[in-house]
Amino acid sequence: MSDYAIQFNNISKSYIDGAEKRVILEDINLNVEKGEFIAIVGPSGSGKSTFLSIAGALLSSDDGYVLIGDERIDRSNKKQWTKIRRNKIGFIFQNHQLLPYLTVYDQLKLIQSLSSKKGDSFIENILNNIGLEDVKENYPNQLSGGQKQRVAIARAFMNDPDIILADEPTASLDKNRGYQIVEMIREQVKKQKKAAIMVTHDERVLDLVDTIYYLEDKKLVKVEKEKLS
């Protein structure tokens, strides 16, 4: 059993842009431990989304491989990707991306039933933890932006994943709410001992993560936290 929740080994990715071949990621190596919360920052277009997509079994790398727990993502087996997403990955998207026709409780129940993990008490617990027990019968359009994103966080933990992937989770929120949301992600990551990778360009929340990586010029560079502040 590996100590790492997710490992990236020599990941490269390029796109064909017209006649040109554009390299986005080159030979990237990264290991994230259980209970570790990392952030990836960088200018837009630097490949943060591409990196997250490869981590999330939504996109294949050209070279190298990703290990989630002990399972290697097979570059060409999309059925396996779906299974991995279903059972081993918890996504938090930029805009909550909740299904409009399900109540808060049903949003969580759906994910739980897909991966057939844990019981109703887990849902009740997490709803209490993030302060949503009063609105669990509400539909997304009856919630505030912050509440919706909190439901999205809870949803990401519902399948008891190996790794949480957050794509700009604060993008649609104001400063205070954004900070609260990331705080909440941190709390759940620590409490449930999950690894989490957050892509963001919101520097205000970076003091909440354990490690910061800067993605620029195809490479991932670890940033000393002191430098930022």
Add this chain to the structure above:
Amino acid sequence: MRLALKEIKYNKKNYILIEITIVLLILMVTFLSGLAHGLEKVASSAITEIPQSNFVLNKDAEGAIVSSYIEESVIDNLMEEDPDGEPIVINRGFITKNLDDSKIDVAYFATKEDSKIGSHIIEGKEPVEENTVVLSEAFKDEGFSLGDEIFDKNSELKLTVVGFTETLSYNYTDVAYISEKTQDNMRIAINPKSEIRYTAFLTDKTSLELGEDLDIKSKEDVINKLPGFSAQQKTIVMIIWILIVISASILGVFFYIITIQKQQQYGVMKALGMTTFEISRLLIRQVLVLSFIGVLVGNIFAYGLSFIITSGLPYLVKYEELALISVAFIIISIVSGLISILRISKVDPLEIIGGAK
């Protein structure tokens, strides 16, 4: 099933509108089917209800009972061949309540006194006595009732109404049953020198020693050869099936439009690990729910219409045909849902990352 129903419940208004459209479409189809069978009935019910299964006609008629006639001597031979068979004279004429009243079309079915045809009498008795008549129930709407004395317009012969059958008609004309003797009285009153001309010989045998001038036809053949019958039925049946295909396709188009609108949702569902199969199953379940309710309500309406529509318009609901239409509709709507599934299969969950382009 839960997810499918929850979405329908959440978007009630949209789905109710779709449902109403489906109900109307199905009602259109079932109503047309009812009219087709109504027309079929007024064209042929008197023939359909004849107990014997085969008709001997003259060869020149080529199966068309309206052009058939058989001479008495030939009938005598046929009676020897099949003593259980019976001859029938079908004549068109007019009846009136009083001689100077406006005349009403009638098709006389004249048979022997011991005929098997009279079994459909629902009121009164068989027309065995001379100059008595049993009328199709539809004549009640014209004001005829039991015991009335009426006139055959052409012969001016007075007839007594002694019974009614259920509504039976022949070639869109309501039928009056009389005895062969009554028929003779009419014929002789019009032209004393004329001779009896039978229309057909009814038999349960499938083959008889017929001679060169005769043909034996099944009841079904005879009905199909009624004037205009088969062309009319084929046309209506074709319209019905085209409408079924069109209606079910409209349901498919509805779902396709909804699917396009929900592409992002489907992308999220896929990103969360739902398979194309699971999402497609969700869609098919919704199609099934909508088409099932539509079929059910449409059928109830079609059935209900048969109580509202009175004798003015021929309308007859056939349950086995409603069942067939319903099953066909549900199957075609599932098939037309397949284009949406094709669309769903092309949704790439990757689009959700990086801010849902």
